[in-house]
Amino acid sequence: SEFIANISYELRTPLNAIIGFAEVLENQFFGELNERQLEYSHAIVQSSQQLIALINDILDLASIEAGYLHLDLQPINIYTLLESIYTLGRERAHSREIDLRLECGEDAGELLADGRRLRQALFNLLSNALKFTKEGGVVTLTARRVEGEVQLEVSDTGISIPVEDQARVFGSFERGSGDNRQAGAGLGLSLVKSLIELHGGQVELDSEVGGGTRVICHVPVAAPPVARDDKEAPRDVA
Known part of the structure; x- marks a missing residue:
């Protein structure tokens, strides 16, 4: 974990520089670009941001495994939490002609949690x-x-996860077999599981062929997080 964290920090520094200069080009601060140049600069920004997100996920997983990541527990309004996630995804859903729905009453109440980490998950x-x-x-x-718990669920009508893969997709760097939704680095569900377990909760996966996928995060309303030894986190040298 320490090795991964150190390498990730070293990668993040040049990537931030690449993003910064690419955004300067994309925004045409030093002159107008033609259509192809704009397309290329936009692709550089998008790809670099995807790499930064991946590196941040790796750092978070390494921090959790090493016991460095601690929660900042505060009363969190459940409706406000989900509405913020809905707002973040609304434009992307609209651009892909996907119907994004929010099913949560404004009277859903509160839970004791780390709002930033729940939003991340x-x-x-x-x-x-x-x-x-x-x-x-x-x-x-x-x-x-x-x-005594809050069930936070994300469901879709998309590609399912085969039954034979469901038991292992929560592992770090695990990916499903064949043409299914567990593409990429295989960190997403592992990070979600780790963050929810830090809250003393658990994650449930329900996916059937032709029936889409449901991921349910069971989070205790007021239970303390899993106890971990206090350790000093590695210094960010980025």
Whole structure:
């Protein structure tokens, strides 16, 4: 974990520089670009941002495994939490002609949690759902209170995860076999699982061929997070 963290820090520094200069080109601060140049500069920015997001996920997983990541627990309004995720994904869903729905009443109440980390987990799930749902499909964000816990759910009508892969897709760098939704580096579900477990909760996966996928995060309303030894986090040299 320490090796991965150190390498990730070293990678992030030049990537930030690449993003900065590419954004200067994309915004045409030093002169007008033609259509192809704009397309290329936009591709550089997008690809670099994807790499930064991947590196940040790796750092978070390494920090969790090493016991460095600690939660900042605060009362979190459940409706406000889901509405913020909905707002972040709305434009992307619209551009892909996907029906993004929010099913959570404004009277859903609060839970004791780290708002930033819950948003990170839910946005990760939403991004995957939008990525693997075809045009005309439906993605739904849902929250409900059930017996001392809050169930935060992201469901979609997209590509399913085969039964034989469901038991292992929560592992770090695990990917499903064949043409299914567990493409990429295989970090998304692993990070979501780790963040929810830090809150003392658990993640449930329900996916059937032709029936889409549901990921349900069971988060205790007020339970303390899993106890971890206090350690000093490695210094960010980026």
